[in-house]
Amino acid sequence: MMDAPTTPKDGTGARIPEEASPDAVLVRRTLAEIAPVADQVTSYFYALLFVRNPELREMFPAAMDTQRDRLLKALLTAAEHLDDAPVLTAYLENLGKGHRKYGTKAAHYPAVGEALIGALVRYATASWDAETEAAWVRTYTTISQIMIDAAAENEEHAPAWWQAEVVSHDLRTPDVAVVTLRPDQPYPFLAGQYTTLETPWWPRIWRHYSFASAPRPDGLLSLHVKAVPAGWVSNALVHRARPGDVLRLGPPAGSMTVDHSTDSGLLCLGGGTGIAPIRALVEDVAEHGDRRPVDVFYGARSGHDLYDIDTMLRLQKTFPWLSVHPVTEEQGRLPDAVCRYGPWEERDAYLSGPLGMVRRGVDALRGAGVPSDRIRHDFLAELTPASGDQPRSGACMARTPSMLPSR
Numbered sequence: 001m002m003d004a005p006t007t008p009k010d011g012t013g014a015r016i017p018e019e020a021s022p023d024a025v026l027v028r029r030t031l032a033e034i035a036p037v038a039d040q041v042t043s044y045f046y047a048l049l050f051v052r053n054p055e056l057r058e059m060f061p062a063a064m065d066t067q068r069d070r071l072l073k074a075l076l077t078a079a080e081h082l083d084d085a086p087v088l089t090a091y092l093e094n095l096g097k098g099h100r101k102y103g104t105k106a107a108h109y110p111a112v113g114e115a116l117i118g119a120l121v122r123y124a125t126a127s128w129d130a131e132t133e134a135a136w137v138r139t140y141t142t143i144s145q146i147m148i149d150a151a152a153e154n155e156e157h158a159p160a161w162w163q164a165e166v167v168s169h170d171l172r173t174p175d176v177a178v179v180t181l182r183p184d185q186p187y188p189f190l191a192g193q194y195t196t197l198e199t200p201w202w203p204r205i206w207r208h209y210s211f212a213s214a215p216r217p218d219g220l221l222s223l224h225v226k227a228v229p230a231g232w233v234s235n236a237l238v239h240r241a242r243p244g245d246v247l248r249l250g251p252p253a254g255s256m257t258v259d260h261s262t263d264s265g266l267l268c269l270g271g272g273t274g275i276a277p278i279r280a281l282v283e284d285v286a287e288h289g290d291r292r293p294v295d296v297f298y299g300a301r302s303g304h305d306l307y308d309i310d311t312m313l314r315l316q317k318t319f320p321w322l323s324v325h326p327v328t329e330e331q332g333r334l335p336d337a338v339c340r341y342g343p344w345e346e347r348d349a350y351l352s353g354p355l356g357m358v359r360r361g362v363d364a365l366r367g368a369g370v371p372s373d374r375i376r377h378d379f380l381a382e383l384t385p386a387s388g389d390q391p392r393s394g395a396c397m398a399r400t401p402s403m404l405p406s407r
């Protein structure tokens with residue numbers, strides 16, 4: 001899960017075609033060459049990094065499985081936005097701030113840069129030359145400087161991490177728990193954002209979780225966690241964590257937040273535990289006293305898996321501007337269900353849930369006429385390389401306008 005800032009558009013929702021800078025052309029050429037052997041590049045990169053700098057090994061988890069593709073994803077995202085300064089800067093600033101919790105220092109960046117260039121030289125043999133190397137050095141210098149500066153600026157007013165005590169643990173289904181935490185210091189965040197979390201049972205393994213409510217006067221934070229197969233952190237949180245356990249939190253991140261400068265309606269898709277930040281957004285709209293229409297499509301495999309439906313229906317009763325549409329797989333998948341209603345052209349759209357749902361949901365909404373710059377989600381890194389401006393299959397193709405059911 002990554003921050004998803006908006007990209008510049010021409011007003012119709014299509015991305016403005018930009019002339020790629022010479023460095024961006026060279027960097028993307030290298031990335032295209034190494035894409036088929038990305039796994040080997042990543043392994044070689046870490047081997048070089050740890051052989052040359054053994055002291056850095058202890059900053060990484062004992063098992064490197066999930067860590068392995070993160071670097072490449074971050075680089076692909078940075079490379080994709082190389083000519084889009086605001087997007088690149090926001091993304092890297094977030095990354096730089098988030099790296100403070102790992103103990104990353106400015107002095108570590110050159111070692112990473114050298115290992116990166118070493119791995120590229122070895123695997124991008126067809127396209128590598130002096131000019132390409134110079135482009136990569138400039139690119140990495142820019143990337144690392146933005147991260148270093150953001151970390152230094154953040155150090156002046158925020159801790160590198162927070163400790164948070166579990167104050168309640170509510171098992172809603174056999175594999176979904178609502179975990180409420182009390183941070184040891186004030187934890188400022190916005191509704192719709194997420195945190196990174198480390199448990200005492202799996203040191204140095206951090207996972208993302210969205211906040212399930214808007215900031216509360218008592219300062220408590222709640223998260224919805226689903227235990228997924230082989231998910232060490234999620235299984236520990238659902239089946240092992242108890243009140244009194246202390247976790248660590250990284251800084252808040254994410255741009256899936258409500259734009260209070262407009263009064264456009266909201267269209268929200270929450271799949272499974274993806275309902276958590278959607279509920280926070282609804283609370284945020286309510287707290288601002290807005291009367292914007294908000295439609296929430298809440299998808300799950302079965303009725304039993306709609307573990308937060310009671311809360312959502314209670315909110316619907318309280319707020320006349322809110323419509324909640326539960327969707328089980330019997331009724332179809334979430335993006336397809338959204339296509340049966342509308343129109344959505346004037347809405348700000350928010351998607352949260354499994355990657356496949358978000359990917360298909362983005363296509364569906366674009367197909368339904370929602371401009372890309374009004375669609376927000378947390379999967380910037382995952383959707384960037386694959387996303388074009390043309391909706392892929394899954395888009396709403398035929399839609400009857402104004403089919404919203406009355407409640």
Ligand SMILES: NC(=O)C1=CN([C@@H]2O[C@H](COP(=O)(O)OP(=O)(O)OC[C@H]3O[C@@H](n4cnc5c(N)ncnc54)[C@H](O)[C@@H]3O)[C@@H](O)[C@H]2O)C=CC1
Pocket residue numbers: 001194209210226270271272273274275276277298299300301305327328329332333334335351352353354355356357360377378
């Ligand atoms: N900010 C975010 O984006 C958040 C993301 N999540 C993620 O949401 C996921 C929740 O998992 P579960 O509860 O097991 O969800 P799930 O697998 O039970 O699916 C929930 C809904 O998404 C739909 N869906 C799933 N895959 C789809 C696909 N390929 N195409 C179209 N629709 C699809 C299903 O039909 C269902 O309505 C986790 O992966 C979690 O990491 C959770 C919280 C916040």
